[in-house]
Amino acid sequence: MTRLAVVSDVHMREAERESIEGELRATVERFEAFDPHHAFVLGDLIEDETAALDREHVEAVYGIFEDAPFPTTFLLGNHDVENLSRAALAEALGGQPRFGHVEVDGRDVLYLDSSAPRLPGARGEVGEAGLAFLRERLPAVEDALLFVHHPIGYYDIRENPWFGEFPERAFLGDRLELLELLADTSAVRATFGGHIHETRATTFRGIDHAVVNAFSKELPDVPLTGTRAEVVVGSDIEVDVYERDRRVESFVLG
Helix, strand or coil: CEEEEEECCCCECHHHHHHHHHHHHHHHHHHHHHCCCEEEECCCCECCCCHHHHHHHHHHHHHHHHCCCCCEEECCCCHHHCCCCHHHHHHHCCCCCCCEEEEECCEEEEECCCCCCCCCCCCECCHHHHHHHHHHHHHHCCCEEEECCCCCCCCCCCCCCCCCCCHHHCCECCHHHHHHHHHHHCCEEEEEECCCCCCEEEEECCEEEEECCCCEEEECCEEECCEEEEEEECCCEEEEEEECCEEEEEEEEC
């Protein structure tokens, strides 16, 4: 069984920095008890403020996970690129590439960068570079998991306080192209994302999809929940979602 630790939407920011850093360290300790083979932080590491603060906050998030006894992969989200270039972010994150294929306990895991500095607001896209990366890698993988900040599956978000009135900012701008590419190969078993500040699971276009709620800023008046997911991959994909020590949701993907 392959164990994956997942956190999304940390939104490190100056007003809540001490609380978020403390909760993030506690989360890493909780993950240690789970003993993951790998951890994934699914983007929006920070809440954009200024270039100097943003760099400092990215480095703070990276540093907390760098001390963990398990490897961690960091994805980029829309907030991360408001004031920092992708080159600056790569440097702050130890030189990690924007797109990647990692083998975790013998399983294929792919990740993409859906930050889109050219697009206004919170919109995202994987772009031609991301699609080209997948075209190259998909023939070589089997039953892969795919991690992206922006959701790939479809979710009814009409009641979502962040995106309900602006759904175009919730999903990838090139989601159709990505889904068509995945359908052509059948190499991806499930996808995981964040961004919409909800925990949801669905099957869409023949693939299982899940999104994990935000670590902080779940709602405008809820600054910090410490949400995390523990994923166990075997014949099924078992997902347990926690707020600190309390399990709040469990579901199984096929």
